[in-house]
Amino acid sequence: MKEVLRSKLQSRKQDDSFRKLTIPEGSIDFFSNDYLGLAREIQDIPESINLVGSTGSRLLSGNSAEAVEAEKQLASFFNSESALIFNSGYSANLGLLSCIPQRDDFILYDELVHASIRDGIRLSHAKAISFKHNDILDLQRIIERSSGTIYIVVESLYSMDGDMAPLKGILSIAKELNAKVIVDEAHAAGVYGFEGRGLVNGREITEDIFARIVTFGKAYGFHGAAVLGSQELISYLINFSRPFIYTTALPPKDYVLIKDRVIRSDIRERQIKLHDNLKYFRDKLKIDTISEINSPIQVFEFGTKELVLQKVKNLNEAGIYTKQIFSPTVPIGKERIRICLHNFNTKHEIDLLINVLNLSTE
Secondary structure: OHHHHHHHHHHHHHOOOOOOOOOOOOOEEOOOOOOOOHHHOOOOOOOOOOOOOOOOEHHHHHOOHHHHHHHHHHHHHOOOOEEEEEOOHHHHHHHHHOOOOOOOOEEEEEOOOOHHHHHHHHHOOOEEEEEOOOOHHHHHHHHOOOOOOEEEEEEOEOOOOOOEOOHHHHHHHHHHOOOEEEEEOOOOEOOEOHHHOOHHHHOOOHHHOOEEEEEOOOOOOOOOEEEEEOHHHHHHHHHHOHHHHOOEOOOHHHHHHHHHHHOOOOHHHHHHHHHHHHHHHHHHOOOOOOOOOOOOEEEEOOOOHHHHHHHHHHHHHOOEEOOEEOOOOOOOOOOEEEEEOOOOOOHHHHHHHHHHHHOOOO
16 A cells, blocks of 8 residues: 555656645745635634634534524625524535435536535536536536536636636526536635625626535634525435534534624725726736736746756746646646735735736746
8 A cells, every 4th residue: 555655656757747735834825715804813712702612513512602593694795685603614515515405416516626626526316417617608508508507607707817706698598498506706706796795696697596605714814614495405414414414513603703803994995906906916917917907816837848948947036936737736737826806915016916926937
């Protein structure tokens, strides 16, 4: 067994895809998902909250008044009938997709969805087919030869491309062919929509979406996630979602902090500053990016691994922290640099980033 492990690790090293943990101390942050700068702020814990552990899963001893109140307020804020908090976005996707689709159902998913969605699909008994990224015609072609209950799974903002799903087009096909749409808003919540309610809310299609997933570890700078949907859906998850049933609940204070991170008075101000920085960046950028103009995720493909590594080296030497993105995170031949902009980046920092990116790597 040791030889198998050693061989696989050596293979990763040889193709420059070996992963290791690093601490980006002292570098300019153009890489984290802290789009609104909330992870940088110390959050006050109300004196009324007892700093104790949850002691068990929500169905045993881990439920609390704080958890129930947080879910109630999150549901109201995101214009959903109900909400259920999971310990992470990964477990929320896993918990939803592993138990909702049944054996005779079909899951149609965008080929670029997150690994947590793919893992949840694998654990279900449903048939699963991917469709070409953001390709409505390909989706329609596949739907027309699918049967049972059909679930369409997409991300509203894709984390490795920085582009958005054509939500209204997807929903139009779903309505026509009676399919249910599930949208992961991990990277859109907080960044888009009125006071950060996300792209689904911003597109005014909330009532037509079967389920949404919002996470609190990206723009909200904390951790945890919530599935948003009907009361019937949430009750089903409480009864059948194994990642929810068998996971120790968060401490009571965390539910309070999640609620306070999401429902706060300065989100709009932070959104405006972030999008001002995005416009400043895109107005001065001279090279091509595959991402949306107003996305906090800006992705650059330089053609070869060698050019990507050279550009990362140039950025690191300039004091900018970023990493190369290689297979298996992205397809072979699509190696890239992923830049994240934030509301706290200064114009001087953005100018430095632009100057290094605009330099030729040839």
